[in-house]
Amino acid sequence: MTEILQILILGLTLGGVYALMASGLTLIFGVMRIVNLAHPIFIIAAAYISYVLFTRFNIDPLLTVPINMVVMFFFGILVYRLVFAREAENPRYSEMTVLLTFGVALILDGTLGYIFSNTQRITSPSYSTQAFFIGDLFIPKAQLYAGIFSMVLLIALWAFLKFTPMGYAIRATTQNRSAAQLLGVNVARISMLTFGIGIGLAGASGALMSFLFSFFPAKHWEWIALLMSLIVLGGMGKQLGAVVGALILSVAAAFVSNIFGPTWSPVTFFLALFIILLVRPQGLFGDKVEAT
Amino acid sequence: MAYLEIDNIVAGYSHGPDILRGLSATVEQGQVVCVIGPNGAGKSTLLKVISGLLHPRGGDIRLRGESISSLRPDEVLRRGICFVPQERSLFPDMSVRENIRMGGYILKDRDELDRRIESVFETFPRLRERANQHARTLSGGEQQMLAMGRTLVLEPEIVLLDEPSLGLAPQIVEQVFEIMNLFTEKGMTVLLVEQNAQKGLEYSDWCCVLDLGTMLFEGSADSVLDDPRIQELYLGRRQGARVTVQPQEGVA
Numbered sequence: 145m146t147e148i149l150q151i152l153i154l155g156l157t158l159g160g161v162y163a164l165m166a167s168g169l170t171l172i173f174g175v176m177r178i179v180n181l182a183h184p185i186f187i188i189a190a191a192y193i194s195y196v197l198f199t200r201f202n203i204d205p206l207l208t209v210p211i212n213m214v215v216m217f218f219f220g221i222l223v224y225r226l227v228f229a230r231e232a233e234n235p236r237y238s239e240m241t242v243l244l245t246f247g248v249a250l251i252l253d254g255t256l257g258y259i260f261s262n263t264q265r266i267t268s269p270s271y272s273t274q275a276f277f278i279g280d281l282f283i284p285k286a287q288l289y290a291g292i293f294s295m296v297l298l299i300a301l302w303a304f305l306k307f308t309p310m311g312y313a314i315r316a317t318t319q320n321r322s323a324a325q326l327l328g329v330n331v332a333r334i335s336m337l338t339f340g341i342g343i344g345l346a347g348a349s350g351a352l353m354s355f356l357f358s359f360f361p362a363k364h365w366e367w368i369a370l371l372m373s374l375i376v377l378g379g380m381g382k383q384l385g386a387v388v389g390a391l392i393l394s395v396a397a398a399f400v401s402n403i404f405g406p407t408w409s410p411v412t413f414f415l416a417l418f419i420i421l422l423v424r425p426q427g428l429f430g431d432k433v434e435a436t
Numbered sequence: 437m438a439y440l441e442i443d444n445i446v447a448g449y450s451h452g453p454d455i456l457r458g459l460s461a462t463v464e465q466g467q468v469v470c471v472i473g474p475n476g477a478g479k480s481t482l483l484k485v486i487s488g489l490l491h492p493r494g495g496d497i498r499l500r501g502e503s504i505s506s507l508r509p510d511e512v513l514r515r516g517i518c519f520v521p522q523e524r525s526l527f528p529d530m531s532v533r534e535n536i537r538m539g540g541y542i543l544k545d546r547d548e549l550d551r552r553i554e555s556v557f558e559t560f561p562r563l564r565e566r567a568n569q570h571a572r573t574l575s576g577g578e579q580q581m582l583a584m585g586r587t588l589v590l591e592p593e594i595v596l597l598d599e600p601s602l603g604l605a606p607q608i609v610e611q612v613f614e615i616m617n618l619f620t621e622k623g624m625t626v627l628l629v630e631q632n633a634q635k636g637l638e639y640s641d642w643c644c645v646l647d648l649g650t651m652l653f654e655g656s657a658d659s660v661l662d663d664p665r666i667q668e669l670y671l672g673r674r675q676g677a678r679v680t681v682q683p684q685e686g687v688a
Binding site: 235309312313315316319320322323324325326327328329330431 | 450487489508509510513514519521524525526527528529530534537538539541542
């Protein structure tokens with residue numbers, strides 16, 4: 145019993161971080177139909193910001209969360225304007241974005257590799273090796289803090305989408321782009337800002353990644369498959385889906401890791417991806433897609 | 437000076453042929469103008485051009501003498517022209533209340549917006565009953581009521597309606613036209629595209645008959661209803677052996 149509880153704690157705290165990573169990806173897909181293959185490399189780029197700030201200036205990675213969000217927000221907008229805005233009217237936009245984001249991922253991967261080399265990095269604030277003990281249970285402080293930060297940010301994102309005029313505009317554009325436009329939403333501007341917000345969320349999760357997982361630029365190829373499996377399970381473009389998908393798969397992976405050993409835990413995500421696509425391709429919260 | 441002036445409009449989609457080929461018409465304030473014509477005549481295209489969704493290749497649209505044909509849809513909306521497209525104009529995963537709130541997206545004054553949402557609920561008690569339901573759970577008639585009721589939030593001058601009765605049961609169709617009457621009672625001008633020409637004309641003041649992207653004929657709705665040529669061509673009511681049947685579009 146204690147063991148199961150232990151696995152649940154580890155799975156859920158990590159799941160919160162996965163959910164934060166996936167939330168930006170699913171937001172961008174929802175509004176713009178951009179399958180952002182570059183999402184994890186933005187996360188890793190942000191992790192390097194935290195790494196530099198931590199090693200040079202001794203700034204706690206948790207404090208770099210807001211810094212990363214702002215920096216990555218503007219970086220996201222810059223990338224959007226350079227790469228995506230000019231193709232927005234293209235009828236093959238959705239397909240093109242797969243190639244475009246792939247290209248962006250390669251460029252960032254190469255640039256980061258050039259600057260930081262492909263050595264494994266990790267920030268090591270004091271809490272990264274500490275844990276809380278409750279009876280027989282232990283909760284690693286790093287995971288707990290990261291999980292709490294993620295949940296707070298996800299709740300803030302939910303409130304933003306639910307209650308602010310811009311949140312209304314983003315949800316409306318996601319659900320019915322042409323109708324949103326007819327009601328006066330400047331969808332081009334909303335697309336740009338949403339991309340910025342999505343990358344800003346990637347920035348926040350990068351700060352958390354910097355002390356949870358060791359990283360190097362080319363590592364993002366592993367992360368994209370994991371993140372895709374989360375949002376496909378939840379239903380692409382659905383915020384709640386991304387969170388539920390992340391929590392389910394993270395807990396599942398924790399169990400697999402406990403039973404078969406940590407080597408097998410990544411398999412959980414790929415296996416889940418296959419099963420979802422076979423059984424319920426629209427995901428848990430997705431709309432049924434009719435063949436066209 | 438005419439109220440809404442459609443002046444020699446030429447328009448088409450991306451690289452396709454011209455759908456509208458030099459169409460001119462004028463709309464008087466406070467009238468219900470019904471646009472009829474066979475499929476492909478350019479009726480829906482005309483509404484898209486007026487609403488700013490499609491920019492014309494030639495010609496001009498003027499509201500009170502001021503050109504609006506190069507404006508974005510949100511700018512056209514700010515001039516008081518509201519477009520209710522053929523179908524799927526709702527946000528399926530938003531509640532009825534949120535859908536109405538989106539109708540007033542361009543209003544900056546939130547207290548005023550709350551007041552207007554309340555007045556929409558007063559006009560349509562049915563929508564108030566469903567206020568917290570997702571739009572996707574509404575019946576077809578309720579969805580159309582929501583799509584049309586939502587425009588009231590902006591208190592527009594002109595409402596463009598693209599086949600509001602499409603796919604609705606006959607008794608619901610009646611209700612849709614009653615909502616349209618409500619618009620005119622509030623002094624709005626309505627430009628209506630309708631396949632159900634008979635019904636549309638009963639509720640209209642003026643009628644434009646389009647064919648192949650040009651104006652074939654225009655006149656008062658009554659005169660069109662009584663005109664034997666128009667009856668034969670578009671109303672399918674010719675006395676005698678031959679009955680013309682309006683071909684239905686496979687994909688609406």
